[in-house]
Amino acid sequence: MVNLKSRTRNILLITGGLVLVFLLWFFLDIVIYILLSVILSFVGKPLMWALGRIKIRNFTIPRSVTAFISLISLWLLFFLILRFLVPLLVKEFETFSQINFEQIFSSLQEPLSRFFSFFSRKPVEITNSTFIELIREQLDNQFRFSDLNKTVSFIAGTVGELFIGFFAVSFITFFFLKDSTMFRDAILLMVPTEMEEKVGKILDTISYLLRRYFLGIVLEMILVGVLYTLGLTIIGIEINHAVVIGLFCGLFNIIPYVGPWIGVLTGLSIGLALNVNMDFMSHTLPLLGWMTVAFLLVKVLDDVLFQPLIYSKSVKAHPLEIFLVILAAGSQGGVIGMVLAIPVYTILRVIAKEFFDNLKFVRKITQDLDKIEKNDHPFIIQ
Known part of the structure; x- marks a missing residue:
């Protein structure tokens, strides 16, 4: 019974x-x-x-x-x-509007031909028209501005x-x-009286964990952006360009695991475009190499120090557990799923601990939540 x-x-x-x-x-x-x-x-x-x-x-x-x-x-x-x-962004867009992209393709033509020929038995010849047709084809597939009314309405x-x-x-x-207490009280109004204490405890724990997580995310974005900016400035990138690249890298860093690489590719693309008038082999290529070194140094620092503190310790979960959750969320929800994965998983873990603690699996994945003490809550909702 x-x-x-x-x-x-x-x-x-x-x-x-x-x-x-x-x-x-x-x-x-x-x-x-x-x-x-x-x-x-x-x-x-x-x-x-x-x-x-x-x-x-x-x-x-x-x-x-x-x-x-x-x-x-x-x-x-x-x-x-x-x-x-x-x-700064407006100035960057003005700079990009004056860039001759055909000149970029011309500068990449020889090194890319050498690169592909290295893996091919036959010589590979890449022309500007190949790049231009490819870019135009991709733009036509992604952006269709033929219907002006739809664009204005959008x-x-x-x-x-x-x-x-x-x-x-x-x-x-x-x-x-x-x-x-408004948010807390509004939720407690919707639960039975005998469950108010348990639900209140859930809300307090969720509030504490998410506050730590979001604070860590903001701090990580700032630190990563500043470090990228400093690193690029040291290797010779102008400060306004370095700030913009650091901004993009910091913003993309909010996407777990994948975001930093998107930021790196964006930064390298900007660096290539800004040095299109320079000789590729003697100037642009070494500069891109130093930019890559700066990106990798910050990336290692982020992986070793920042992310373990934020993605694991802030929400009291194992790093492998967090990685699998983000991977699953990304496969189903894309970038948005990856961004929301940790907050949603944190909420589900706290709820499962209170209501399904009789299950062995739930006890295993929520055992670190027992380490949260009341005096750890700096601004806990009472």
Whole structure:
């Protein structure tokens, strides 16, 4: 009888979980807005805490005011970052618009012919027209601008969605900052009274782990971007070009395992394009070699030091476990799946530990969660 009740409970929990997953997928846009708001509220919480400690005699700043100041400060910070980066990006695009790509193909013609001839019995001859036809064919397949109305409608729709998203995220973030228990209380309202304590514990643990993970991701992006910028500047790349390449490498680094290599290829492509007027064999090729060395040094440092701390220790999971989860998510969801793999897996592990701890497999993959102590939570939701 006990086994029957336990089995029925597990079936109901699994069914409820599947229904929840379907609802999350159906309302994906709203879920994304809420997740972004939660992340922003995490970032703004230290400022909220500092403003709340300000006291003039018996007067303290109301939480609504501190929430508004924190929200404005966050958007102001993002605006200042964009104010610094946008001119650099615009200058880079202006530089690229003046590049003669046929000259790039001409400079690559001889070394590529030698490279392919090394693996072929017959000499391989590569011409500019081969490159140009290939590039044009790929662009025609990827971008079709024949229908101007569709293009204009797409741009207008995108701008509208961005405006709605900005307003929604700002509105939700304000209330998350004002009432830090709102998200927690809203979820607890939907669970039975006898399960409130267990669900509350789940929310606290998830909040702690995800806060550590997102903080680590942001820190890793900054460190990797700065190191790439410094390395490229040392080998002779102009500072504005080095900053742009470092920015791209830092942003791509958010994609686990694959992202850093995308950043490296992007950086090498920019380096090649910027030195198209120089002799390839005597100048461009050695420069690309030094760029590769700089990229690899930062990549090794990231793999050995940064990523193990973020992808493994921050969410209390084994590195191989994390790798397999990211691999599975990438095969099913592509780049977006890889980015979301660790946060989603962390949430599922915490839930499984509380509700399915009787299963040996669940106990095995969640054993490191037992090491989390209450005093480890710096800004835990109470």
